[in-house]
Amino acid sequence: MNIQESNSRLLITSGDSLILFDFNSRKNQSVKVPPPELPPNLTKGQMEVLNKQDRTINSLSVSRDGQYIAVSTENKQVIIYDRELNIKKNFIVNRTTSKLVFSNTGDILVADRTGDVFLYKFNDEKNEPVLLLGHLSMILDVALSECGKYIVTCDRDEKIRVSHFPNTYNIISYCLGHEEFVTTVKIVQNILISASGDGTVRLWNYLKGEQLNVINTNQHVNNADLLEHFSKEMDKEKVDVTALPITDMQICSHSDCLFVAVSLFNYNGIQIYKVKTDTHEWSHHQTIQPVEIPHKFYLSSNLYIFNNNKLISYKYVNCSYQIDPCTQMEDFYKKFDYILKLTDNNFITVLYKRKFDNVQEYLERKKLRLETSK
Template sequence: MALLKQYDGCLYVAVGDQILIHNYSGSCAPVKSVKLPEIIIPENLSVGQTEVLKREDKQIISLSVNKEYILATTQNKQVVLFDAKLQVIKNFVLNRAASKVRLGSNNDILIADKTGDAFVCEFNKDTPALVLGHLSMLLDILIEDKYIITCDRDEKIRVSHYPNCYNILSYCLGHKEFVTNIEIFNGLLVSASGDGTVRFWDYKSGRQIGIVNCNDFIKDKNVIEQFCLKMDQDNVEVRALPITDMQVHGNYVAVSLLGLNYIQIYSAVWSEDSLDVKHLQNVNFDSQLVNFSLRDRLIILTSDKLLCYECKGDKYEFQSDLNQFYDDNKELITKSSKDDFSVYYKRKFDNVQEYLERKKLRLEGGLNK
């Protein structure tokens, strides 16, 4: 999947093994690009592991950007840190595949892997250190103040002291499906889930402050029903359309749901222990959503367009399209694969009936002897 990030008037687009940097405000060069360097193969790897690292398909699956650095992670476990001049600062390989990698506030590299472990690679060190583990796949990670917050496929959000991560402060429990995204929002923790809800938490106590069911603002309810029927054929019990991405900026929360051709925008105001959440608008577009990025501008990448919206008043209004940039890089963008969210759901298995049938056959066989 093509990934979008914005920072300081520039749009960063990760496609394949390249990062394209597009200036839409005049604050940086018109268009720049950087390709990931060759992988440095660690010593003492088996032949099979070495072959995996040498695969041509090095699609970037995680991208993080701040004022000083750009961090990219690929599906074959490569992690690359660039500085603002696009020079390589770090280039190493993870032991296991990552589900999310991001830059911390002090430029440490935070890594959530698919086996449930969380690592931190401090900026002045070359190798990540294991800090905590879950019993389920981790999907997001962040550090806020002196706490590290992680979420997983088993609906849990865990808040641990950092760096003494064995000391757990709280759990934020309430989601009914996997937790896809967590962010800090005006002092609260906000989370999004496969159950179709966005929840706000006092993460230090684990108390839920507020909840929004994004499925309530889906115009065509048949979309939800069709998705549930489809997942039922795969032995998955689903009641809602899942949230595929959630981003926050200022007082705004933007949410995308699986298969919908619009972004939901909410405002949330937290003051004096009171949370006021409102659905402001659905930002519609004609073609299939690929990805989006929310800052002062909302930039949406679809299957055939790149659209830019600007925040005016309390809504995002269409400003312009960036189709020249899209057309120049269309071949790269359309080649990128898409995330399969169905793998995060737990399958239901009924082996009792099969057991009863086998038992009946055994008993009948015994009676016939």
Template sequence: MILLREYQGKLLLLIKDTIACYDHKSDTYEEFNIPQLQPNLENRLVSSVCSSKHDDFLAVSLSNKQLIIFDKKFNVLTNTLSKRVVSKIRFTPDNDLLVADKTGDVFVYKGNNIEPKLLLGHLSMLLDIEVTDCGKYVITSDRDEKIRVSCYPNSYNIVSFCLGHREFVTNISVCGKVLVSASGDGTIRLWNYLTGEELAVANCNEYITDKSIIGNFSKEMSAESVDVDALPITDMQVYAKQDLIYVGVTVLGINGVQMYFVDVSNAVLSVKYLQTVVVSSPLLTYYLREQLIILTTNELAVLDVCSDKCNPLNSDISRLFKHCKHLLINYENLSNSFVSTLYKRKYDNVQDYLEKKKIRLENKS
């Protein structure tokens, strides 16, 4: 997985076990190798990253269960192994680190204490976790189409469930009093997370012009005993500015970023399609804030999102590509194949049972 994030006004590119840090104002570039914990730990690929509220700390998780916390100068404060493979990590406003894992549990790391405490659990793989700005609620999404809103730190008090997605919920993001979610069912949904009420929905598959991509994916998954009628959303990023929420999503099989916006000042919310930013070379990752930054195998493009169209910008940020190009050589993007594994397979055990029963009866006779 490749991740683009902003930290202390600088742009971070996280790839494999390397953090590339670029300050576009001074055109300075540094690379930091994520330290190993044990020499024999393999699969050192970045799986998630988050920063604390005031950028005092940066936390990074790897696919080998390694969990590292850095300070502002990228000095290692904590380097440990999580109990299980990590899905997502998030800081609370009080700098507690929440770790959601693929078995469905969330653990909390407080301060420099490397011994985590179990916070809450799902019966399914967790895919994302968010903490509200007030720090009172933790929101989790899982493979079983559920979004749960729990109190923090007393997470045994469940506030609500946001139910409506028909497939796994890949991403969630809190914008004030509104929760935005994206799913394998190809939809974006907005919620009042305190009540669980669905406020708006948009089907991203409606804005795919080549419908054969949906059909081909449906046939491919049908061969694996999965009924699919929509392309899943593989990633979602959200940026809120005053009363506007901008949403960028990537859809499996579509080489670009779909952009949407929501005006939350309206009494009735609706998700409005802005455009699809199509790229000519394979898309590796993207980052959405005041600008949409798209990294492909050939360039790093910067676009203005706070307008009617995502217009290309002549930004100094694009110079990052010349510095990090060597990191992209022979990189294999496996994130799309992971999304395909999240569908639940259907197995017909009845026919097998009947055949074995028939054999047993024949042997008796």
């Protein structure tokens, strides 16, 4: 599931569906991902792969002017819609996308699971990609600076790379400090904010690669059993875990401060931190704990939390987010509850690196060879 808000419109993806809710007109609509438009000269094997029915949407992006919406799917499709959800482009990329974003000029940046980022020109009818940069591991998120001059990429190997855009061969800096995979990077008011599987949120001067501050979210989890249970489960897979990983991070700007909201693996709450933009000091502002573990959330002037059976809306009132019985959103959820199916939230566990000890196996094979050679 992906959620974004743009120009008083809420966009939600679930499975192979894209749903739009307009707060002003109170109208809503949904569309399903169409079959791929296959390029010519494909082999039979390639056609079978691209035609497979897994059209689950894995990434969502809205252009800066709000005029276009782009989604990518598990079967390597990228579809661009206009504001009315009419299809403008439908094309195939070489590898499954991990993240796509619009550039400031309306072109599409596509990061794939092998670690490459490609640029697709919006007006290029041939949809020929331009390779921008590459990582040695899976890229998990991409962010562009507000000025459009810099691109930030993060990966499974704890690295954050800052490059010039579009001349990405010119690397500005690396922001190093996370101890696990970096799932999310966002640039707000010239501050880079990152979230990781190590349970921390870090603030950066990304042009210098300097860490400005760090928030340890696990310090505000009031249930120590959660980490103990998770550590035992991951230990079975030979993974050492020292913190509950951050599964999502959302940021909202409020005058001279930022609100940073995070969700943690299997934690029944959304933590909200207040960060001063001038001093980069932070404080724990609020923890919202719905009845069930939040599956997905989105933070703006409002806070939307999805769990297993409903959508809960919170409004920012008197310096805090308070529950807002919004009949519009309740009606919206009831209409599309058959589409808004929640998937397993264990996806984040596959990002941990497994440790394999093959020395013992090697010694046993060597011993067997020596015995048979006698």
